[in-house]
Amino acid sequence: MHAQPVDVHGKPYNRTIMIVLILVATFAGVLMQTSLGTAIPTLMDAFDINLATAQQATTWFLLANGIMIPVSAYFTSRIPTKWLYLIAFGLLWAGMAITAFTPEQHDMWWMFLSGRVLAALGVGISMPLMQVVMVNIFPAEQRGVAMGLGGLVVGMAPAIGPTLSGWILDKNHVILGLTISDSWRSIFYLPMAVLAIVFILSFFFMKDVLYTHDVKLDVLSLIYSIIGFGSFLLGFTNVGSDGWGDVKTVIAPIVIGIIFIAIFIVRQLHLTDPFLNVRVFMNKQFTITTIAVMMAMMAMMGVEMMLPTYLQNIHNLSALTSGLILLPGALMMGIMSPIAGMAYDKVGARRLALVGFGLLAIGTVPFMFLTADTPIHFITALYTARMFGVAMVMMPLTASAMSALPAAEANHATASNNTARQLASAVVVALLTSITQNIITNNKPSDALRTANPLSYGAKMIDASMDGFQVSFFIGFLFAAIGLVIALFLRKGKIIADETTDEMTKEN
Incomplete structure (x- = not known):
């Protein structure tokens, strides 16, 4: 029989409940990566925007998510697990809410995108943090099972996203006595409700399972990371619409990204306590x-x-x-x-x-x-x-x-x-x-x-x-x-x- 797991403070906790909360919340977040794929035509009509503008709903989410992942290592080392998850869940819920309640006006599209970016920041913290927690709270001989559970989130959520949103947009549905309308806003309502429940329960069942230390934030590394990975991903994101020959939107961002990533890597190798x-x-x-x-x-x-x-x-x-x-x-x-x-x-x-x-x-x-x-x-x-x-x-x-x-x-x-x-x-x-x-x-x-x-x-x-x-x-x-x-x-x-x-x- 395995001993009762204890957190970094030596206090016992319920590992099963904690893992369920992490998996459910992270699933709701990762679902947001692809959930708007089938809603693009609906968004075009609702906000009176063209296809390229509507695609920003996914593009900016992936960009913000990609920029945040390298930063997650610093947050994991610096902020206690419980509070870091609460911050991530709070950012995710707030981002969903801002997006869901954006007025359907052309000049309010910036608000919609702001919500998407905020949600992506939450996912960029919670997804890698999930894997770190899995590695640390399961013994080495059970690590495969732990990562397999993580695969339910990383693998299934992006694949189910388009199907779920397409189903919601197809017609009205009744779930647990509640009518889910065919509006694009309904794509966010169910994940928001689930996440709100997880957020409340996390105050009681989420524990500090990762050791932290007072590591100093290297501001230059943060700047190099954001510019490098952000510019690189932006350049490749623009290829589909602008083609490889566009110097301004494709080639220049990719080259700038590579240069700053190289500078970032060299700096990390010379730091005693690297950012990444x-x-x-x-x-x-x-x-x-x-x-x-x-x-x-x-x-x-x-x-x-x-x-x-x-x-x-x-x-x-x-x-x-x-x-x-x-x-x-x-x-x-x-x-x-x-x-x-x-x-x-x-x-x-x-x-x-x-x-x-x-x-x-x-x-x-x-x-x-x-x-x-x-x-x-x-x-x-x-x-x-x-x-x-x-x-x-x-x-x-x-x-x-x-x-x-x-x-x-x-x-x-x-x-x-x-x-x-x-x-x-x-x-x-x-x-x-x-x-x-x-x-x-x-x-x-x-x-x-x-x-x-x-x-x-x-x-x-x-x-x-x-x-x-x-x-x-x-x-x-x-x-x-x-x-x-x-x-x-x-x-x-x-x-x-x-x-x-x-x-x-x-x-x-």
Whole structure:
């Protein structure tokens, strides 16, 4: 029987209730990343804005979230766990409320975006903090299960977001006796209610489980981090709309971001108490595992990002229907994440990564040959199989990365791992969007054909679109194949870092 867990003050606490509160609240927050995807047309009508402006609802959320993740390591080291979670939950709830109650006026769009940024700051704290807490409150032999539970949040919430919002916008619903209207505001009401309950309960059940120390804030590191990561992510975010040739909005921000990130890294290496300890990458196992996580993320996004567009543009499906088609895959990842975590505790990450990347690569091959007539149920089955592979890779690799370092370094390791994942997502989204759009543009029929022969124009336009989608899916396959090769360099068995030294032990 395991001993009663105690917090940093030596007082016992209920670990189960605390974990449930963390998972539920973080799920509600991560849900906000993608929940407005299917609401973009509704927002365009409500605020009288164009598509590019409406997309800022997601863009600015991801930007603020990406900037906050590197900063989270400092907050975790400085602020007691209970109060840091209360701050994160408070920011998230306040951001949701500001967004939900923004007046539907063109000149009030700034208020909507302000709420999105505020919510993103909360998620940027709570998501990496969740992983640090999991590493510290579970013993090393149960760390896989802990990270698997975290996978329910990291994996399922973004995938369910579009489906949930599409369902809400489809028609009125009655939940627990309350009528949820089909307004875009309703997307925020349910998460706000859940988060309010969690916030109140956190005063009683959230405990200080991470040791803090009086670390001085290095203002220059904070400035370099915000400018570097913010500018880099902004440049890649603009690629989809402006293309790679735009110096002002794409190339310049990316170059500026790289320069400031380099300056940031050099400064961290010379600080006695760094803002973000990039020395964690000197641990070979952590670095290899983090690169493998990036490949898994890019392979997953290679299909996940383009598939809804394929379903809507080629099969003429609604946003809700396309979201429902992908829902089994999201559920599969949610089911398999804890199971993969338990498997990691027994066999380590290498075997699971080889199997997962293998399934991911094999499951991606058929997507390279999709046509306009491919049956929907076949696409659902393929996508579900891919998400099975992603679950076999993502959580075991994340647990392995965290286990490769002592628990005392978990806050820096988590921030570094999540930052790398965020950068990988931004790069692959920009890469695939630009490549797909360029192929479609170069292969689409002439405008003259639209007037002369509309049917032929439509058929050729579908062919041009399919060429773009197929190349995008092929790139997703390449990332899975690269991940498979990288997995060969992972150490066999389960890796557990010595808590008193930098050495690692290996089980199995």
